[in-house]
Amino acid sequence: MKRTAIAGIAGLAAALLLxxxxxxxTPSAQADPNATLVAAIGGEPDKLDPQSTTSYFAFEVxxxxxxxxxxxxxxxxMQPALAESWTVSDDQLTWTFTLRQGVKFQDGSDFTSADVxxxxxxxxxxxxxxxxxxxAITDISAPDASTVVITVGQPTPNLLSSLGGFKGMAIVSKxxxxxxxxxxxxxxxxxxxxAEYVSGDHITLDANPSYWGGAPKVAKVEFRFISESxxxxxxxRSGDVQWTDVVPTQQVSTLQSDSSVTLxxxxxxxxxxxxxxxxxxxxxxxxVRQAIAYAIDRDAIVQAVSYGTAVKNQLAIPKTSKWYxxxxxxxxxxxxxxxxxxxxxxxxGKLDLLATKDYPQTVTAAEIIAANLKPLGIEVSIRxxxxxxxxxxxGKGNFDMFMLGWLGNIDPDDFYYAQHHSKGVNNFQKxxxxxxxxxxxxxxxxxxxxxxxxxxxxxxxxxxDEVSYAYLYNPAVIQVxxxxxxxxxxxxxxxxxxxxxxxxx
Amino acid sequence: MSAESLTAxxxxxxxxxxxxxxxxxxxxxxxxVLGLIIAGALLAPWLAPYGANEINVANQLQxxxxxxxxxxxxxxxxxxxxxxxxxxxxxxxxxAAVGFALLVxxxxxxxxxxxxxxxxxxxxxxxxxxxAFPVLLLALAIVAIFQPGIPTxxxxxxxxxxxxxxxxxxxxxxxxxxxxxxxxxxxMGTPAVSILGRHVLPNISGPLIxxxxxxxxxxxxxxxxxxxxxxxxxxxxxxxxxxxxTAQGFLGLAWWMAIxxxxxxxxxxxxxxxxxxxxxxxxxxxQRTIIEARRTA
Numbered sequence: 001m002k003r004t005a006i007a008g009i010a011g012l013a014a015a016l017l018l019x020x021x022x023x024x025x026t027p028s029a030q031a032d033p034n035a036t037l038v039a040a041i042g043g044e045p046d047k048l049d050p051q052s053t054t055s056y057f058a059f060e061v062x063x064x065x066x067x068x069x070x071x072x073x074x075x076x077x078m079q080p081a082l083a084e085s086w087t088v089s090d091d092q093l094t095w096t097f098t099l100r101q102g103v104k105f106q107d108g109s110d111f112t113s114a115d116v117x118x119x120x121x122x123x124x125x126x127x128x129x130x131x132x133x134x135x136a137i138t139d140i141s142a143p144d145a146s147t148v149v150i151t152v153g154q155p156t157p158n159l160l161s162s163l164g165g166f167k168g169m170a171i172v173s174k175x176x177x178x179x180x181x182x183x184x185x186x187x188x189x190x191x192x193x194x195a196e197y198v199s200g201d202h203i204t205l206d207a208n209p210s211y212w213g214g215a216p217k218v219a220k221v222e223f224r225f226i227s228e229s230x231x232x233x234x235x236x237r238s239g240d241v242q243w244t245d246v247v248p249t250q251q252v253s254t255l256q257s258d259s260s261v262t263l264x265x266x267x268x269x270x271x272x273x274x275x276x277x278x279x280x281x282x283x284x285x286x287x288v289r290q291a292i293a294y295a296i297d298r299d300a301i302v303q304a305v306s307y308g309t310a311v312k313n314q315l316a317i318p319k320t321s322k323w324y325x326x327x328x329x330x331x332x333x334x335x336x337x338x339x340x341x342x343x344x345x346x347x348x349g350k351l352d353l354l355a356t357k358d359y360p361q362t363v364t365a366a367e368i369i370a371a372n373l374k375p376l377g378i379e380v381s382i383r384x385x386x387x388x389x390x391x392x393x394x395g396k397g398n399f400d401m402f403m404l405g406w407l408g409n410i411d412p413d414d415f416y417y418a419q420h421h422s423k424g425v426n427n428f429q430k431x432x433x434x435x436x437x438x439x440x441x442x443x444x445x446x447x448x449x450x451x452x453x454x455x456x457x458x459x460x461x462x463x464x465d466e467v468s469y470a471y472l473y474n475p476a477v478i479q480v481x482x483x484x485x486x487x488x489x490x491x492x493x494x495x496x497x498x499x500x501x502x503x504x505x
Numbered sequence: 506m507s508a509e510s511l512t513a514x515x516x517x518x519x520x521x522x523x524x525x526x527x528x529x530x531x532x533x534x535x536x537x538v539l540g541l542i543i544a545g546a547l548l549a550p551w552l553a554p555y556g557a558n559e560i561n562v563a564n565q566l567q568x569x570x571x572x573x574x575x576x577x578x579x580x581x582x583x584x585x586x587x588x589x590x591x592x593x594x595x596x597x598x599x600x601a602a603v604g605f606a607l608l609v610x611x612x613x614x615x616x617x618x619x620x621x622x623x624x625x626x627x628x629x630x631x632x633x634x635x636x637a638f639p640v641l642l643l644a645l646a647i648v649a650i651f652q653p654g655i656p657t658x659x660x661x662x663x664x665x666x667x668x669x670x671x672x673x674x675x676x677x678x679x680x681x682x683x684x685x686x687x688x689x690x691x692x693m694g695t696p697a698v699s700i701l702g703r704h705v706l707p708n709i710s711g712p713l714i715x716x717x718x719x720x721x722x723x724x725x726x727x728x729x730x731x732x733x734x735x736x737x738x739x740x741x742x743x744x745x746x747x748x749x750x751t752a753q754g755f756l757g758l759a760w761w762m763a764i765x766x767x768x769x770x771x772x773x774x775x776x777x778x779x780x781x782x783x784x785x786x787x788x789x790x791x792q793r794t795i796i797e798a799r800r801t802a
Contacts, residue, residue: 230756250754250755251758299562303565304565357735360754364579364580366740366741367560367580367741368560371558382739382740383653383739384740
């Protein structure tokens with residue numbers, strides 16, 4: 001569960017590929033084992049320590065350098081990675097993982113259970129960005145070199161997705177951390193190792209021939225930092241770059257009809273939403289919040305920000321997820337909105353809408369919302385500070401309404417607990433509902449998947465009805481690459497995996 | 506300087522200034538263009554076929570057509586309407602900011618130049634400090650301190666152009682201070698305020714008028730730059746700079762989103778600049794001599 005700035009390598013949902021996706025081309029095409037795959041990403045990582053960075057740019061690179069105990073497959077179900085198998089005790093409180101044998105770090109040292117214990121202890125003890133994912137854990141031990149035992153305080157059905165859904169839980173090497181080189185020259189167990197880091201320009205990875213999953217099919221991967229989409233697309237067309245995700249949504253239709261590139265679109269697990277400050281009047285009145293939810297033109301917002309690539313959704317979890325619940329209580333209905341306002345005795349006034357210029361879609365949507373709310377007598381003034389100021393204002397409750405998204409959630413607990421539980425750490429809108437609290441607490445420990453899904457469906461419906469968040473849409477993951485790049489697919493969790501990709505000669 | 510020229514010169518200067526100005530076709534054309542822009546800005550609420558924030562997403566990114574002369578933007582808003590409605594905002598900001606700079610800067614300059622001595626030294630050092638900052642940097646700093654918006658933009662641009670007016674006014678006031686008619690007034694015991702108002706101000710008005718016109722051009726550009734950076738006019742209200750910022754992401758798809766607000770900035774800034782040049786030609790004694798010589802030749 002990460003803020004948009006924060007990375008979102010984690011996810012689930014069947015990777016239903018909307019269009020033009022996947023490896024095309026002739027199967028007989030010859031792979032070039034000496035090729036360098038050049039990928040253009042939108043910016044430079046802040047640091048390369050997977051456990052402490054929160055930058056998606058870092059995770060784009062590190063996805064190819066590090067491993068986790070388990071990892072999501074294309075359908076975002078957890079599969080063995082560094083752990084070969086695992087068992088859960090009958091009381092659901094003890095998880096025993098058996099590690100893969102013969103795995104080595106890229107510096108040649110052996111990977112053992114001590115590295116797993118060290119990595120998790122480091123996240124917990126140093127209170128790193130992802131410590132909350134391990135909050136259920138009471139003890140981690142290594143009875144022998146290839147076994148790790150994790151004890152939890154209560155049944156934790158989402159432990160696997162907490163451990164593997166996100167590269168922030170990567171297994172790191174103690175020697176690498178102690179040498180303080182992890183931020184520039186990290187050492188992992190993954191398919192590629194960091195060979196060169198030129199700040200402001202690129203990071204080059206070398207293939208790891210002894211990777212446990214099989215040696216990669218390209219010799220090197222170079223991640224180049226290109227923030228301008230026009231530059232990135234020009235580089236792709238000229239052949240300087242073979243892959244990029246620096247693609248604004250408005251370019252999708254043009255790229256779809258461009259036979260010189262392959263477009264990868266996948267529905268993501270991200271969601272974008274509006275939140276009203278319930279610590280302030282009149283937004284504390286549920287009827288006023290509902291009036292706004294009825295006044296908003298969701299179709300217009302989705303079209304304007306995504307050009308048809310996103311999917312409208314009035315709950316957080318996307319259709320492609322097994323946790324999806326269909327529910328759409330609000331339609332655009334001005335009369336209903338006005339009636340609710342009248343009932344609440346609110347005749348209109350000013351609304352301070354916090355957007356951020358670092359995510360232009362928030363400004364675009366804000367302009368539509370301003371127009372939508374005008375007939376209700378609500379004068380919207382839009383602020384668009386940079387994202388760090390934005391986070392500051394959000395944390396201080398300095399807003400009437402804000403728009404933002406969450407990236408990289410997998411488990412329903414990720415989608416709802418921190419945001420809507422009255423004790424949730426990210427409940428900046430100050431929503432409080434006893435029934436929702438009970439349901440979310442129950443969902444955390446329910447081990448029967450069907451019952452669990454039902455608990456979250458109930459909670460989510462109340463959250464939507466009470467407009468804790470006004471959910472808007474699930475965006476798509478958009479990537480483009482050269483037709484010479486084969487065996488690469490766009491994943492709905494935004495993980496950029498080049499471990500099996502190859503370039504044709 | 507003879508006694509006749511003291512009384513006769515101002516009148517002839519004004520008369521022939523207007524005539525000289527009218528004889529320069531570029532200046533006349535610029536004045537006409539400027540008049541049209543100002544009239545368009547004033548009448549924009551009636552001229553605009555659509556509202557500035559009339560969103561119609563189904564109609565987004567339409568190229569220029571009969572219904573939408575300048576096309577539509579990413580939210581389906583009519584760009585022609587937004588461009589002419591933004592003109593009012595841009596011009597208001599420019600006039601208010603330059604007005605501020607003229608009053609404050611001009612005031613500082615006149616006082617500084619007329620009184621001289623320690624007053625002059627202190628005021629001019631302050632002005633020098635302000636001059637040391639790059640224009641946009643100083644404006645950005647001011648906007649960063651206060652909330653972005655139209656009043657802040659006016660103050661930011663106004664403050665940035667204040668030192669220029671102070672310098673111009675001071676330079677002119679220095680030369681007028683030693684003129685016989687000022688010295689006569691001083692010996693007659695006329696209060697300083699009267700001297701400044703009745704003798705100094707009219708005699709330094711030429712350079713100030715020229716500077717005002719030139720500064721308006723730069724104020725238009727500064728406002729566009731601040732709005733482009735997201736610190737000037739706030740969305741959803743239209744501004745030329747803000748429209749170009751949005752257009753960046755659509756350059757290959759919808760050229761009209763950038764071209765028309767860009768052209769508006771270009772034409773308006775150029776018109777102010779050319780009018781300023783024309784005014785300088787006739788109000789600056791040195792330039793004027795050259796023109797008159799050319800005309801008689």
